[in-house]
Amino acid sequence: MVLFNYAFMCLIFGTTFLAIKVGVSAEAPPFFLAGIRFLAAGAILFLWMALRGKARFGLLLRKALALSGFCLTFVTFAALYWAEQYVSSGIAAVLSATGPMMILVLQAVVWRQRTSLLSAAGCAVGFAGVVLIMLPHLAEGAHPRWWIGSGVVLLGEAGYALGAIYAKSVTQRHASESPIAINAVQMAYGGLMLLALSAFTERVPVGALAxxxxxxxxxxxxxxxxxxxxxxxxxxxxxxxxxxxATWLYVSPPIALAVGALFLNERVAWISGLGVATVMAGTALANGPTLKRLLRRPSPDGTRLPSPEAARNRRRSHGA
Structure with a gap:
């Protein structure tokens, strides 16, 4: 059952980039689409948890969750939805996989945390992969908006990385609360912020969802x-x-590339394909120390448990 659900989750997260592309290609306002999505999902999930007695309405008043929603949902998905107007869904998925490397860079540069040689090597390999992905577009003289869109996705991942580090302390402070309820609240806050951004920057036609x-x-x-x-x-x-x-990050980009090519005829040059493999290899290397700690720490019943530091590299549990 675990492997089946894992495979199903990877398939879902791998296809969400295609679904975003379909929505923004229909000329629906991107911030409006993202805002409705996360506000609705967060509200429904929270009410479901509250009715089951697993969420307190007091969570809605926590400023920390609003700040988490700003970084994890608002910044990340405002960037992703806007960028997918100009960047293919497959490339957006691969660029989004740089999130864990962004976390390591922030921890090393801003918080002065020591980074292992393996993690540093992973970041370097991942960056090389991003360069490989970009090379065909440089040779073909890609439209400036393609370059801007790619950069915006990476900026969104930097915002996510900051939010992921902050969210770790938030979940520790609210350890008695359901993580699903916490995630629902931050999604709802992020959705509200996206709708506010839409109100100031987009013209939403009456039949936007017609x-x-x-x-x-x-x-x-x-x-x-x-x-x-x-x-x-x-x-x-x-x-x-x-x-x-969280290892869905290594599985879903190829899925996103495949469904993008199948349903939207998105072309992937061979060197970009090499870049995809390089980004995923770099992400895996960067998370190598965490995976090693996970395998080395036994629980009392003989199973393996993650170290307290494993949560550092937890990816955006909501995928795209």
């Missing part, structure tokens, strides 16, 4: 991507550990 592609994208991302995908993630965390489910 287009079947836009409506279908929103429904899929809200129900399947945000609600089912998140629930599977936390189910796997409860049954295994925080590290194992």
């Amino acid at each position: 287009d079947s592609a836009a409506a279908g994208s929103l429904l899929y991302l809200t129900v399947v991507g945000s609600m089912f995908g998140h629930s599977l993630f936390y189910w796997l965390v409860a049954r295994t550990n925080p590290v194992f489910p």
